[in-house]
Amino acid sequence: MDVEAVVRSNTRLSDDYNVVALDAPAVAERARPGQFVMIKPARGTDPLLRRPFSIFEVVTGSDGRPAGLTLLNKRVGVGTTLLYEVEPGRRVACLGPLGRPFTLVDPPAEAWMVAGGVGLAPFATLAAALRARGVRAALFYGGRRNADLFFTDRFARLGVDLTLATEDGSRGRRGLVTAPLAEALAARPAAPPLALYACGPTPMMREVARLAAAHGRRAEVSLEQVMGCGLGGCYSCVVRIRRGGGTPHFVRSCVEGPVFDAGDIVWEELAP
Amino acid sequence: MDVEAVVRSNTRLSDDYNVVALDAPAVAERARPGQFVMIKPARGTDPLLRRPFSIFEVVTGSDGRPAGLTLLNKRVGVGTTLLYEVEPGRRVACLGPLGRPFTLVDPPAEAWMVAGGVGLAPFATLAAALRARGVRAALFYGGRRNADLFFTDRFARLGVDLTLATEDGSRGRRGLVTAPLAEALAARPAAPPLALYACGPTPMMREVARLAAAHGRRAEVSLEQVMGCGLGGCYSCVVRIRRGGGTPHFVRSCVEGPVFDAGDIVWEELAP
Amino acid sequence: MDLSVSLGPLRLKNPLIAASGCFGYGVEYADLVDLSTLGAVAVKGLFLEPREGHPPPRIVETPSGMLNAIGLQGIGVRRFVAEMMPDLRRLGATVIVNICGSTRDEYVELARILSDVEGVAALELNISCPNIKEGGIQFGCSLTGTHGVVSAVRKATALPVIPKLTPNVTDVAAFARAAEEAGADAVSLVNTFLAMAIDVETRRPKLSNVMGGLSGPAIRPIAVRMVYECFQSTRLPIVGMGGIASAADALEFAIAGATAVQVGTANFVDPLIWTKLRAGIEDYLGRHGLTRWMDVVGTLDTAGR
């Protein structure tokens, strides 16, 4: 699906973060938690390529059917700045949904989501899907400071247990969110089964992978490789994977990911 | 003067034409009729170069001093489309005022302006300057159809005699505006002196040059050569000129023009 | 409208070819694009053996362009034949296989293997990839190297042979002539321009491979010039590419002398570009009172210029 989606609204959350709502029923209908879209931020050839964004929310229309989706955008460069400034009414090309979604669990299994910064993006749809299946869910969510933590109420309303951390201690625990995660993992009995899901900076995801392995839990991570096409055509987005005892090899994260089994990734080779 | 001018307003006149008002007191203060500015339509590198625009109006602030200027824009390509769509509040780089202005006459001399389409742009400031000097002025103004003729009331309020023509006959004379001009020139006694000013498509200006020569009137034309820099640096904007009996040679229209003596131009070589 | 073209013995229903390395093995796009509607699909460059390619970062964006140093990650020709060709045949794709070797013999071996494969329509000889140390461009930057590889492959196969030329040379037309003399059926150009980008904050190259190949709209004016130079100095049909992103761009290459065109980078930006290109070309032909794509090919009018 490639649609010329109308920008329905652009809500600035801070100087860096905003949420863009797009009319894109055909994409929204098919979207599964953890999938992404490729957005063309400008009309001309500078910037040239599309940019990948997680599907943050699926918006339903008055008939209760999927009518559009939102993106949680953090501005880090030229494309995300254009998306930060985009005016409602404009059209942006939106290709998707793309990629391998998260593996959903069923009760009695529980689900812990671990988000760092804009790594929150894939978890709104995941939390909704888990709730629909009756899975108990928790969110460990870290940011630099209180002003960088968003939508905590929304997760709380979905019945998600929240553990927050900020590097400056302005909200929740001071420090990285992986510290309370480590404690919670250590304190938790083996049953019921527990699935971990992580998205955020590489060091955070790597630490989640390490903790999950140490505690014998399965973890999925959503990686953010640079992507040229999002469709498997360019081979730019590769990640080194080692499955079972096999030799490590590159796979395309746009088609075999962005969600990977944390234990499969050759973390030493992943860019920080 | 190169200023990051705030777009104060953008008034769409039709599907092709709009007027953009820019806050640029330093440019406005210095502007003389016939001069132009170089506008950067986009932030990135596509499109790359600035685009030249006549200064359409000088806008005065509440203190009566020049506060900004407007541009009469016709969309023909990528840059003018960006300017057609520009949102108020944006900043656009605006370099100017540039180029050689019109030569103003004094009473009892009279002034006839000849405009084709967006060639109206340099005449609002010229009409105002002529009125300030007490010079009797007329405007011969042609367009494809009625919907392409703008601001006739404003010129009328400045005491300018209007002669309109449209190619489809939907307003004024049917056909090209140079037809009524030719009749008026033929009908007019030699005194008082008469200055002609023309801006529009090349064939129109060429015909004005021919008529002026035939009737022994001085005419100035404002040319629209493609311009890379507007400052005399790139030598892209040249026009072949023959002055007196001299050999024809290329001069830069950004510094020696855009206003030229119609009799100096080697019309055969000018792009249509 | 007749959009069909001939590249020597190879007849294509239209001149629009997916450029090698920019369309995977074709099958990746089957959900979005009806492969049978393309003139052809030039699949990702293949070596005899599977290759890992370079570590990421493999691409970086530049003004109106991109650098890539994929390093020809690939499954090798045998797995390609076994795993991809059945699907490509089923999907009705006209398949041009882009082949790459470290030695002349490797090209010959690849040509032999592919000659017997049902559904392979032509071979594009990648002697111009700037991203690998051995082979490839070392042939493409030498006239004797080009002649040598092309004539060896020519002898080894009855398939149409299309050497792909590098733009990183002083006189590209000389390479087109060398290819012509060696028996090529057509030439394709341009491959990417050797280039680099540096992260000034870390003072390190942005690509893991230090250098990469520049593609996209940025290079189009140079590529059009090179196609025009080749058109003026050989009689070989030319497959033109480099920054094509619209029907007007494709027509620009055609007017300069390209019989067919390939689209690479723009396919990343707009994977549904193919229908737009076809519609734009048909519209253009209609507006100009023409009925055939070939009416436009090589019609640059330089009178008075």
Place this chain on the structure above:
Amino acid sequence: MDLSVSLGPLRLKNPLIAASGCFGYGVEYADLVDLSTLGAVAVKGLFLEPREGHPPPRIVETPSGMLNAIGLQGIGVRRFVAEMMPDLRRLGATVIVNICGSTRDEYVELARILSDVEGVAALELNISCPNIKEGGIQFGCSLTGTHGVVSAVRKATALPVIPKLTPNVTDVAAFARAAEEAGADAVSLVNTFLAMAIDVETRRPKLSNVMGGLSGPAIRPIAVRMVYECFQSTRLPIVGMGGIASAADALEFAIAGATAVQVGTANFVDPLIWTKLRAGIEDYLGRHGLTRWMDVVGTLDTAGR
């Protein structure tokens, strides 16, 4: 912050030079820019005699770039010396004169004339202009031609000699080495890439001269690569250019090995770019705990790449 640089015997107060042909004769910009604050001004290419140049259209925009075929319209060296040099001296400009000839003797004659002119700081030998048929690039595309012109001019003048290299060659570093052997004090690169654009509606070239030179951000990644190649294979100081439009771009060239940089096309877009470049460079040096521009030159770190 110490931004001073040396190009052989030529010492500049900073590395920022206005590129030839993109800054008129310098005097055009005197109202906007204090010329004495620039490292140097490379004036528009001069022949012995005045030249008309090509008819318009002389430029056309392309994605993130532009083509030009000005054809070296100019007033000739004698009028330049008589009419422009007095103003340039008065304005405190460090003047690099870009010279162009149809024959080797013309370069020598130009060098002789300019050697005696007060205020001329160096000669840049334009052996790389793609827009004129005779001379220029015909020297720049041949190693012996380059060596010949440079050594002849070297013998004729005590002024610093800076041949300007064309990017339209297979191995630009070989040309830098030829210039070095012939006694050049530095090399500058790149001149523009030979390119063309076609108006598909009229099927005519967009430039009156059919072909022109591509400049601007589009070419930057190729230019950076070429500077890096020259840096690796000669000891000559390098003046780098091609698409520089920000302090980061200038630093990219420096890290690749450029001692000084020139800014051409970007000056058209932003004639006040010079103060922004200087401020950006000083800010960068400060943030990185450096005090001299030269601390950055040639510091590309390719470890592990």
